[in-house]
Amino acid sequence: MLSKADNSATFAVVAALVLFFIGGILTTVVPPLVDKSWARPFENSDPAKGPTGKLMPLNEQQLHGRAIYVREGCWYCHTQQTRTLLADTKRSGWKGVDSPISTPDEFVYDTPHMFGTKRTGPDLSRVGGKYDTQWHRTHLRNPRDLVPGSVMPPFPWIVNDETEFKSLVAYLQTLGRAKNWRPDNDYER
Amino acid sequence: MPEDKSLQSVGATPLRTAVVHSDATAKWFVVSSIAYFFIVGIIALTIAAKFVWPELLGTVSYLTYGRLRPLHVNGMLFGWLLACDMGLTYYLVPRLCGVKLYSEKLGLATAILWNIIILSAVVSLLAGWNKGWEYAELPVWVGVMVVIAWVMFGINIFATIGMRKYQQMYVSLWYVMGSILWTAFVYMTGNFAVEFTTGVNQANLNWMYIHNAVGLIFTPIGLAAAYYFIPKASNTPLYSHKLSMIGFWSLAFVYVWTGAHHMLHGPISQWLQTIAITFSLMLLIPVWAVVYNFFATMKGQWQQLRENVPLKFLMSGVVFYLLTCFQGPMHSLRSVNAIVSKTDWIPGHAHMALLGCFSFFAIAGTYYIVPRIFRTKLHSDALANWNFWFMMIGGLGFFVTLWLGGFWQGWQWNNPAIPFIDTVKALKPIWTVRFFSGVLIFAGIVTFAYNIMATAVNAKDRAALEGGL
Numbered sequence: 001m002l003s004k005a006d007n008s009a010t011f012a013v014v015a016a017l018v019l020f021f022i023g024g025i026l027t028t029v030v031p032p033l034v035d036k037s038w039a040r041p042f043e044n045s046d047p048a049k050g051p052t053g054k055l056m057p058l059n060e061q062q063l064h065g066r067a068i069y070v071r072e073g074c075w076y077c078h079t080q081q082t083r084t085l086l087a088d089t090k091r092s093g094w095k096g097v098d099s100p101i102s103t104p105d106e107f108v109y110d111t112p113h114m115f116g117t118k119r120t121g122p123d124l125s126r127v128g129g130k131y132d133t134q135w136h137r138t139h140l141r142n143p144r145d146l147v148p149g150s151v152m153p154p155f156p157w158i159v160n161d162e163t164e165f166k167s168l169v170a171y172l173q174t175l176g177r178a179k180n181w182r183p184d185n186d187y188e189r
Numbered sequence: 190m191p192e193d194k195s196l197q198s199v200g201a202t203p204l205r206t207a208v209v210h211s212d213a214t215a216k217w218f219v220v221s222s223i224a225y226f227f228i229v230g231i232i233a234l235t236i237a238a239k240f241v242w243p244e245l246l247g248t249v250s251y252l253t254y255g256r257l258r259p260l261h262v263n264g265m266l267f268g269w270l271l272a273c274d275m276g277l278t279y280y281l282v283p284r285l286c287g288v289k290l291y292s293e294k295l296g297l298a299t300a301i302l303w304n305i306i307i308l309s310a311v312v313s314l315l316a317g318w319n320k321g322w323e324y325a326e327l328p329v330w331v332g333v334m335v336v337i338a339w340v341m342f343g344i345n346i347f348a349t350i351g352m353r354k355y356q357q358m359y360v361s362l363w364y365v366m367g368s369i370l371w372t373a374f375v376y377m378t379g380n381f382a383v384e385f386t387t388g389v390n391q392a393n394l395n396w397m398y399i400h401n402a403v404g405l406i407f408t409p410i411g412l413a414a415a416y417y418f419i420p421k422a423s424n425t426p427l428y429s430h431k432l433s434m435i436g437f438w439s440l441a442f443v444y445v446w447t448g449a450h451h452m453l454h455g456p457i458s459q460w461l462q463t464i465a466i467t468f469s470l471m472l473l474i475p476v477w478a479v480v481y482n483f484f485a486t487m488k489g490q491w492q493q494l495r496e497n498v499p500l501k502f503l504m505s506g507v508v509f510y511l512l513t514c515f516q517g518p519m520h521s522l523r524s525v526n527a528i529v530s531k532t533d534w535i536p537g538h539a540h541m542a543l544l545g546c547f548s549f550f551a552i553a554g555t556y557y558i559v560p561r562i563f564r565t566k567l568h569s570d571a572l573a574n575w576n577f578w579f580m581m582i583g584g585l586g587f588f589v590t591l592w593l594g595g596f597w598q599g600w601q602w603n604n605p606a607i608p609f610i611d612t613v614k615a616l617k618p619i620w621t622v623r624f625f626s627g628v629l630i631f632a633g634i635v636t637f638a639y640n641i642m643a644t645a646v647n648a649k650d651r652a653a654l655e656g657g658l
Contacts, residue, residue: 002438005363007356009347016367016441020374020405023445027464028378028397032390035458039390070321073255083454085527090605102456107388112321115392117399117451119531119602122609144243149614151243157250 035104042105042178051100051179057109058174065171068164070112072155079116080125080175092126097182099126106178121152126176129187136169210283212562214296214345218276219555219562220645221304223638225268230634232261237627240620251315259326260314266324266402267335268307270548274410275303275342277554278365280562281417282346285362286353291345299341306334322395324402325379332380339376343369360433364413367441371405389457397448403542404444411547412436412479414554415503419483422499422557428485436478443471450521453530462523469521476514483507498573502553505581509545513538528603533616534595537588544630545584552576552637559641563648568640576636583629586622594619 005012032038041055058066069075082092082102092099102125107113131139138145141159143152158164173189236257239245246252283290290296309331313319319326327335346369350362379398383391420427427433446468449461487493487504494501516538519525529535560567567573594616601612 002434006358009350009358009366012358012363012366013370015438016363017370019438019441020371020445023442023468024374024378024397027446027448027461028394031393031458031461032386035461038388038458071255071317071319072253073258073319075321076255076258079531081452081455085454085603087603087605088454091602091609104389104456104458107392107456109387111387111391112383113388113392113395114321115452115455117323117531118535120533120613147610149610151240151613151617151620153239153243153254154247155253156248 038104039108040105041108042103044179051181053178053180055106055108055178058171061167062171062174064164065167065169066114068158068168069114069171072158075114075116077116077118077120077152078122078124079119080114080123081116082123082125082176088123092123092176094126094130094182095186099176100179100181102176106176121150124172124175126181128173128175128177129182129189132188133166133169135188136172137165140165140168208283208287208289210280210289210562211293212280212558213293214290214300215276215279215558216562216645217297217300218272218279218303219559220641221300221307222269222272222276222551223555223641225264225272225307226634227638229261229264229268230631232257232264234624234627234631236261237620237624241617241624250317256315256317256319259319260311262324263310263314263326264307265543266407267310270407270543270551271410272303272307273551273555274407274414274547275299277414277417277551277558278342278346278410280554280558281361281414282349282365285355285359285417286349287355288349288352291348291352295341295345299338299345302334302338302341306331306338309334322379322383322398324399325383325395327380329380329384332376335376335380336373339369339373343373359416360427360430360437361413361417363437364409364416367437368406368409368413371401371409371441371445375401375405392452393449393457393461396451397445400448400451401445404440404447407543407547408444409440411550415479415483415506415550418499418550418554418557419486419503419507422497422503422553423487423490423493425486425490428482428488432478432482432485436475436482439471439478440475443468443475447472447521450526453521453523453526466521466523469518472514472518476511480507480511498570498577499553499556501574501577502549502556505577506546506549506553509541509549509584513542513546516541528599529595530599532595532598532602533591533619534599537591537595540584540591541588544580545588549580552580555637555641559644563645565644565648565651568643568647572636572640576633576640579629579633579636583626583631583633586626587630590619590622590626 002015005015043054044050044052046052082088082099084101089098089101135146137159139147140155142154143150158168235246236254239254279290279296310327313328313331314326318328320328325332346365350358350366375398378394379402383394386394416427416433447465449457449465450469453462453466484507494504520529520538556567556573598612598616601607601615
């Protein structure tokens with residue numbers, strides 16, 4: 001049947017687009033209509049169902065921090081997803097508590113999404129509350145002062161700009177916090 | 190349907206038609222793309238060096254890793270590879286149609302606009318105007334210019350095909366048409382539709398774009414070139430027309446479904462992951478159909494590889510295509526994905542696709558067309574051979590060390606008893622080898638660029654000389 005495309009450019013064009021749109025529509029337009037959890041912000045008040053908490057939109061300062069995170073390309077080396085792998089829940093965990101697995105409802109307000117594709121540095125999906133502001137200041141000024149062997153670039157121009165630095169830290173402290181996953185509430189500020 | 194040894198086969202297409210091609214557009218695209226290949230090659234080396242010496246240029250915000258990496262990726266994808274492929278398309282479509290290009294003026298305007306786009310991209314990315322989507326980092330106004338340029342390219346190519354003298358269309362023409370059409374939708378999804386979504390929904394669109402930027406832009410336009418230049422460079426007819434049809438139509442159907450395999454084990458619906466895995470495995474069909482066709486074409490002709498540099502690039506590109514497209518489906522299996530995903534294996538894989546396969550095709554096409562469009566002969570065959578071996582050895586060094594390192598890294602990550610920083614330190618020797626492999630690849634780029642530019646300049650001297658006589 002498709003041999004008709006040999007001689008007719010119009011037929012080739014139509015066939016190529018029809019085949020493309022079948023898969024295109026079924027995998028991009030349809031899934032969010034079928035799976036409502038992609039658009040429903042996380043909210044849970046029943047500890048029996050896992051960590052409690054509520055996903056809040058970021059405030060102005062946190063959004064500014066997020067814009068800096070995007071601008072400097074932090075997301076090229078840091079993912080933001082605790083996958084359904086045991087090792088991920090351990091690695092994103094902290095002080096003996098495993099991290100809850102990331103779910104679509106934790107990212108409803110994210111744009112641009114920051115899931116990431118490459119993990120040159122550790123995953124940041126639950127970094128919020130792990131380190132205090134002073135730690136971040138020292139680390140951003142020169143990562144190797146705190147983590148010998150790190151290959152992260154230094155970011156002096158952020159640390160030297162107090163507004164930018166505070167915003168960035170404010171954003172980092174929100175990561176993974178929709179789910180209240182520390183039983184002792186021992187989050188750093 | 191006529192069988193394979195007919196006029197369908199490029200090797201047998203009557204060469205000496207009365208049409209005289211101007212090729213001005215092809216010249217502009219190819220020459221400027223090579224300039225970007227060289228410039229962005231320097232950026233590539235710089236970021237590879239930053240893995241070895243993290244302090245390098247570290248206090249200059251414009252030159253930090255996070256700003257140079259998107260410049261490297263976008264520069265290589267759009268400044269070098271796509272522009273070069275477009276140049277090759279402007280060359281091969283008129284020849285396959287037996288007519289002149291619809292409009293060289295429109296073509297030159299497209300070339301100028303394309304250069305404006307790439308220069309805008311350099312400024313925006315260094316300034317940190319990054320939209321935050323991989324492969325779609327460029328500001329909206331640059332994206333709009335890309336769409337306009339693409340429409341100009343499409344009009345020119347489709348109008349040429351519409352005027353064609355040979356009614357039956359060779360397989361390269363379908364791939365070119367497919368590429369132009371699919372790119373339009375894929376690009377707009379990745380650059381504009383994402384603006385209206387958030388979270389996982391947006392990520393799904395983003396990965397549909399990332400995946401199909403390779404699968405439905407670079408693959409079809411690259412295969413169009415390979416389908417043209419393999420028979421041409423070896424002067425052998427294509428093995429099977431039927432097989433090329435199977436390859437094309439299965440690519441049209443299965444490629445677009447697979448975006449979600451970039452999020453396996455991640456926060457996206459399991460059933461969508463399973464669909465992506467299923468279709469990723471089906472990718473073996475279009476790939477093996479194409480690769481079998483190319484290998485069968487070379488049957489009895491392999492001795493040509495000894496002398497024929499474009500053919501060396503083409504057939505090594507085919508082998509890399511086979512390997513990279515075998516890795517892809519395998520990465521999508523959940524068990525394999527749990528080890529290799531997000532590791533340094535992935536850049537090894539990605540570079541084999543875009544450097545090892547599609548850039549090799551583009552380089553081969555350039556070596557084939559440049560002497561013809563400048564009506565001269567190549568400056569130096571020996572230098573072209575050096576170019577091949579620099580890139581082959583550098584490329585293999587790059588791919589293989591990153592696979593080994595990435596696989597090792599993945600195993601380490603899966604043992605949470607190993608602190609993360611130890612998995613970073615473990616990769617340092619790998620990154621050092623990668624940097625020096627990059628130096629070899631860059632040496633290949635330099636020899637390539639020099640050879641092509643010398644050919645172009647000599648052609649002018651020769652023309653002047655002949656004019657003087």
